[in-house]
Amino acid sequence: MAGPDPVSVLHCDGLSVGWPGHAPVLRDLSFRLAPGEHVGLVGPNGAGKTSLFHTIAGVLPAHAGSVQVQGRAVVPGQFRPETALVFQQAEDQLFCPTLIEDVTFGPRNLGLTEAETTARVQAALAQCGLTGLEDRPVHHLSGGEKRRACIAGALVMQPDLMLLDEPSAALDLRQRRRLIALLQGMDQALLVASHDLELVLELCPRVIVIDQGRICADGPARRVLGDAGLMAAHGQEVPHSLTPHHGVGHVHVRNSL
Amino acid sequence: MAGPDPVSVLHCDGLSVGWPGHAPVLRDLSFRLAPGEHVGLVGPNGAGKTSLFHTIAGVLPAHAGSVQVQGRAVVPGQFRPETALVFQQAEDQLFCPTLIEDVTFGPRNLGLTEAETTARVQAALAQCGLTGLEDRPVHHLSGGEKRRACIAGALVMQPDLMLLDEPSAALDLRQRRRLIALLQGMDQALLVASHDLELVLELCPRVIVIDQGRICADGPARRVLGDAGLMAAHGQEVPHSLTPHHGVGHVHVRNSL
Amino acid sequence: MAETSPRARLILALVLAFGFAAVQGLAVLPLVMALALGVVLAFGAGRVVLRRMRAPLLLVLGLTLVLPLISGPTVLAQIGPVALRLEGLQAAALIAGRLLSIVAVTLALLATLSPFDLVAGLRALRVPALMTDLALLTLRYLDEVTAELRRAAVARSLRGGKRGWRALPDHALGLASSLIRAQARSERLWAAMRLRGYGMGPEPDAPPLQNFERLAITGAVIVALGVIWLDRIL
Amino acid sequence: MHLPDGIVPVEMALAGYACTAGLVAVALHRIKARPDPQAEIPRVAMLTTVFFAASLVAVPVPPTTVHLMLAGLMGVMLGWFAVPAIMVGLFLQAMLFGHGGLTTLGLNGMILCLPALLAFGLWRQIGGRWPDLAAFGAGAGAVVVAVAIFATIVLTGLPAELDARAERAAVQVFALAHLPLALAEGVIVLVLLRVLRRIEPRLLPHG
Ligand SMILES: Nc1ncnc2c1ncn2[C@@H]1O[C@H](COP(=O)(O)OP(=O)(O)OP(=O)(O)O)[C@@H](O)[C@H]1O
Ligand SMILES: Nc1ncnc2c1ncn2[C@@H]1O[C@H](COP(=O)(O)OP(=O)(O)OP(=O)(O)O)[C@@H](O)[C@H]1O
Ligand SMILES: [Mg+2]
Ligand SMILES: [Mg+2]
Numbered sequence: 001m002a003g004p005d006p007v008s009v010l011h012c013d014g015l016s017v018g019w020p021g022h023a024p025v026l027r028d029l030s031f032r033l034a035p036g037e038h039v040g041l042v043g044p045n046g047a048g049k050t051s052l053f054h055t056i057a058g059v060l061p062a063h064a065g066s067v068q069v070q071g072r073a074v075v076p077g078q079f080r081p082e083t084a085l086v087f088q089q090a091e092d093q094l095f096c097p098t099l100i101e102d103v104t105f106g107p108r109n110l111g112l113t114e115a116e117t118t119a120r121v122q123a124a125l126a127q128c129g130l131t132g133l134e135d136r137p138v139h140h141l142s143g144g145e146k147r148r149a150c151i152a153g154a155l156v157m158q159p160d161l162m163l164l165d166e167p168s169a170a171l172d173l174r175q176r177r178r179l180i181a182l183l184q185g186m187d188q189a190l191l192v193a194s195h196d197l198e199l200v201l202e203l204c205p206r207v208i209v210i211d212q213g214r215i216c217a218d219g220p221a222r223r224v225l226g227d228a229g230l231m232a233a234h235g236q237e238v239p240h241s242l243t244p245h246h247g248v249g250h251v252h253v254r255n256s257l
Numbered sequence: 258m259a260g261p262d263p264v265s266v267l268h269c270d271g272l273s274v275g276w277p278g279h280a281p282v283l284r285d286l287s288f289r290l291a292p293g294e295h296v297g298l299v300g301p302n303g304a305g306k307t308s309l310f311h312t313i314a315g316v317l318p319a320h321a322g323s324v325q326v327q328g329r330a331v332v333p334g335q336f337r338p339e340t341a342l343v344f345q346q347a348e349d350q351l352f353c354p355t356l357i358e359d360v361t362f363g364p365r366n367l368g369l370t371e372a373e374t375t376a377r378v379q380a381a382l383a384q385c386g387l388t389g390l391e392d393r394p395v396h397h398l399s400g401g402e403k404r405r406a407c408i409a410g411a412l413v414m415q416p417d418l419m420l421l422d423e424p425s426a427a428l429d430l431r432q433r434r435r436l437i438a439l440l441q442g443m444d445q446a447l448l449v450a451s452h453d454l455e456l457v458l459e460l461c462p463r464v465i466v467i468d469q470g471r472i473c474a475d476g477p478a479r480r481v482l483g484d485a486g487l488m489a490a491h492g493q494e495v496p497h498s499l500t501p502h503h504g505v506g507h508v509h510v511r512n513s514l
Numbered sequence: 515m516a517e518t519s520p521r522a523r524l525i526l527a528l529v530l531a532f533g534f535a536a537v538q539g540l541a542v543l544p545l546v547m548a549l550a551l552g553v554v555l556a557f558g559a560g561r562v563v564l565r566r567m568r569a570p571l572l573l574v575l576g577l578t579l580v581l582p583l584i585s586g587p588t589v590l591a592q593i594g595p596v597a598l599r600l601e602g603l604q605a606a607a608l609i610a611g612r613l614l615s616i617v618a619v620t621l622a623l624l625a626t627l628s629p630f631d632l633v634a635g636l637r638a639l640r641v642p643a644l645m646t647d648l649a650l651l652t653l654r655y656l657d658e659v660t661a662e663l664r665r666a667a668v669a670r671s672l673r674g675g676k677r678g679w680r681a682l683p684d685h686a687l688g689l690a691s692s693l694i695r696a697q698a699r700s701e702r703l704w705a706a707m708r709l710r711g712y713g714m715g716p717e718p719d720a721p722p723l724q725n726f727e728r729l730a731i732t733g734a735v736i737v738a739l740g741v742i743w744l745d746r747i748l
Numbered sequence: 749m750h751l752p753d754g755i756v757p758v759e760m761a762l763a764g765y766a767c768t769a770g771l772v773a774v775a776l777h778r779i780k781a782r783p784d785p786q787a788e789i790p791r792v793a794m795l796t797t798v799f800f801a802a803s804l805v806a807v808p809v810p811p812t813t814v815h816l817m818l819a820g821l822m823g824v825m826l827g828w829f830a831v832p833a834i835m836v837g838l839f840l841q842a843m844l845f846g847h848g849g850l851t852t853l854g855l856n857g858m859i860l861c862l863p864a865l866l867a868f869g870l871w872r873q874i875g876g877r878w879p880d881l882a883a884f885g886a887g888a889g890a891v892v893v894a895v896a897i898f899a900t901i902v903l904t905g906l907p908a909e910l911d912a913r914a915e916r917a918a919v920q921v922f923a924l925a926h927l928p929l930a931l932a933e934g935v936i937v938l939v940l941l942r943v944l945r946r947i948e949p950r951l952l953p954h955g
């Protein structure tokens with residue numbers, strides 16, 4: 001095991017991830033994230049992206065190895081406000097009746113003054129474009145608003161590391177575009193798991209590919225995602241925006257009627 | 258109102274769609290689907306795609322206008338096996354304990370003989386690549402298998418019209434590819450609602466765009482989806498595979514560290 | 515015996531369990547326990563029964579520790595303030611014997627079935643469709659809802675949710691949002707069920723009981739009545 | 749709080765079955781009188797699933813953790829549907845987790861269904877005027893009533909005549925041990941119904 005790593009926001013060392021009573025899903029993972037770095041996490045369904053996030057967040061104990069966030073080891077069950085996890089299902093994360101209550105939930109537990117809390121909450125809502133929706137019941141928000149509400153609830157903790165699990169799922173293109181703009185503007189380190197490779201490409205200069213329990217590639221996004229052989233080997237496809245073509249021929253046209 | 262339309266599988270005429278006690282979501286919609294035609298339905302979140310599907314399927318009464326399937330008007334609450342709806346959330350559609358029971362549920366209600374039922378079920382399972390998974394509990398299926406199970410449950414009714422609501426949501430690229438291949442091979446008329454424009458482009462020669470309660474465009478997929486002005490006006494984007502470029506420059510590269 | 519239908523198993527379990535529950539004297543208890551063991555062996559369910567007997571065994575242990583100390587006038591032995599009483603001891607033995615026999619029989623007959631088959635058995639026994647449909651849907655979505663509740667608890671703890679009794683109101687909030695989601699989901703579920711003709715088809719007829727099943731049920735009734743008769747005359 | 753097999757004499761178990769069967773018959777009769785009972789099945793099933801799942805989660809109530817009973821809440825939210833829902837839950841609990849038993853299904857049904865129906869009645873009577881009081885009363889009261897029925901059944905059912913002093917002590921200890929559960933359920937139902945009344949009153953059709 002490595003000693004404390006004061007330089008990286010996140011440092012996984014020989015990490016094995018798995019659910020209690022099951023064989024490990026990921027084995028012997030090692031990687032670091034620098035402060036403010038945006039990294040994409042790509043892999044097929046069941047590769048273990050969500051499981052890895054739960055381990056980094058300290059919800060799921062590691063089978064082996066260590067996770068450090070901001071140089072301090074993650075202890076399962078300990079509250080670490082410097083890590084924020086945005087869930088794959090927005091509904092799971094929004095458990096308070098109204099938007100404002102949900103976003104305020106976290107800061108309430110940080111022991112801030114009332115004024116500080118309000119200021120932070122307003123800032124987070126504004127950053128996510130949710131001002132004016134404060135009193136809306138959470139389940140009346142649209143899909144995109146729900147997703148942004150989750151991000152606001154994470155941002156308001158002023159984390160150093162945000163883990164985003166499929167942030168663009170079920171969003172239309174306008175919402176997705178807004179989300180990309182929002183995330184691009186963030187100074188926090190981001191780890192973004194997604195099947196939406198175009199989004200990963202726009203957001204993350206660096207990409208990690210996981211499949212069959214291990215890291216298969218870790219490098220510059222355009223090189224990794226552009227590598228047709230690598231992508232095919234792990235059930236992925238090179239994103240359209242990286243394939244050289246001229247807008248013709250590539251599309252399968254069905255013989256209709 | 259139009260008279261019976263024996264030529265089209267689906268004929269919506271002056272249709273207004275909405276939820277009881279709310280203003281209509283869609284107003285005065287008119288369009289037809291020919292037998293075997295595959296049509297994409299595109300529009301932002303909340304445009305009313307799911308609501309339209311529920312109205313066509315006869316679950317949600319129309320505010321005004323008429324829907325005809327195979328020349329017969331759709332009456333809310335009436336069981337019309339010629340229309341099949343594949344839900345946005347696969348879990349909600351698969352309400353039986355095991356895969357085989359779920360796929361058999363529909364044919365049981367059609368008054369077929371035992372032998373006919375079995376034959377149909379086996380054919381549908383084979384077509385969807387689910388043979389061998391018959392006795393799996395539904396909640397142990399993977400995301401892609403669940404989606405295909407929903408489609409098998411729809412196919413087994415031998416419908417003339419299938420309504421697919423976001424069929425590729427939450428699938429990884431390999432599963433999505435299989436799904437596209439499966440849907441491409443279908444003889445039924447398909448109406449496919451999706452935010453995944455690349456999928457729409459591969460599957461549907463014709464696309465309908467809805468936004469702000471009405472049909473904004475209805476035409477050949479490559480022309481509609483390739484029209485940058487139209488797409489931008491309705492919060493959509495021209496799919497990457499239709500934009501002329503050479504795999505460079507288009508990607509926003511973040512100034513990292 | 516493995517091919518016994520869920521319906522026949524349910525009838526067998528009810529008949530034997532009530533027969534055993536009717537025992538009031540200690541004399542037939544060994545016979546009852548032997549019968550239970552016989553059923554377990556006949557259905558080849560030894561391992562399942564052993565695995566799931568732990569909780570009942572603990573309960574029995576608790577009873578046998580407490581009852582002999584607090585009930586009955588006849589003191590068998592006195593250790594300081596604690597008196598061991600005969601009637602309590604008898605009561606404990608009776609309860610323990612009955613409990614273990616009944617649990618063993620029900621486990622042997624029913625625990626090897628999938629819960630879905632059990633519900634099918636209930637339907638074949640003419641339990642109202644409303645209840646069996648409720649049971650099927652509950653079974654189908656139990657795992658998903660449990661996972662949902664667990665994820666919501668994780669989401670709370672990740673944002674520094676309180677612990678201990680002060681978390682009760684948060685717990686209530688989580689439960690409320692689960693109920694709201696369940697309501698929304700049930701609307702989609704109803705649409706899905708209706709679209710595939712729920713309630714349109716004929717009620718599936720349960721296949722008639724097979725001959726060996728009738729025989730087994732008759733045998734069980736005779737055994738149960740026999741046990742009760744022996745219990746009353748001994 | 750489930751009564752296991754073999755504790756009480758068989759006459760009581762049979763009487764429990766008879767009473768519960770009557771209660772179920774009444775409930776089903778009331779349900780059939782509603783406009784479209786079949787359409788309510790998915791709603792009741794999904795809510796029941798949440799109640800069932802929530803009762804499996806251990807809630808910390810120092811010094812220990814407890815499992816919520818939620819009979820009062822089911823009564824308030826499901827009305828007469830609470831009876832079939834509770835019976836389904838009890839049957840599944842007995843089969844899946846070994847809580848309760850086959851012969852005592854009827855008695856356990858009485859232990860939970862009567863409090864649920866009382867909570868339903870309480871909510872319908874005073875839920876409109878004093879919703880918080882009614883909610884707390886429904887939550888906590890259901891636990892108290894259930895404990896009372898349970899204790900009565902066990903005490904009349906135990907075969908040997910108990911020493912009266914020990915009997916009283918046992919009942920007191922048992923009731924005291926369930927006081928935290930009653931308070932916890934009262935608080936939970938209070939908070940929960942406040943949220944539902946504000947956010948989703950459709951979920952309280954029987955108010
Ligand atoms: N709560 C759980 N208990 C046990 N096993 C689990 C649990 N959650 C996930 N798994 C298993 O862990 C493995 C990895 O799942 P995980 O959800 O981490 O994958 P993923 O990469 O996030 O997939 P997806 O792209 O579908 O979200 C899978 O094999 C899954 O079956
Ligand atoms: N059960 C419901 N009751 C009342 N209003 C509803 C209901 N479901 C949807 N709506 C409303 O109808 C409108 C259209 O929603 P719909 O779900 O049809 O959109 P959609 O195009 O399918 O969106 P998405 O892309 O997010 O799936 C929205 O404004 C929504 O709030
Ligand atoms: Mg995941
Ligand atoms: Mg939709």
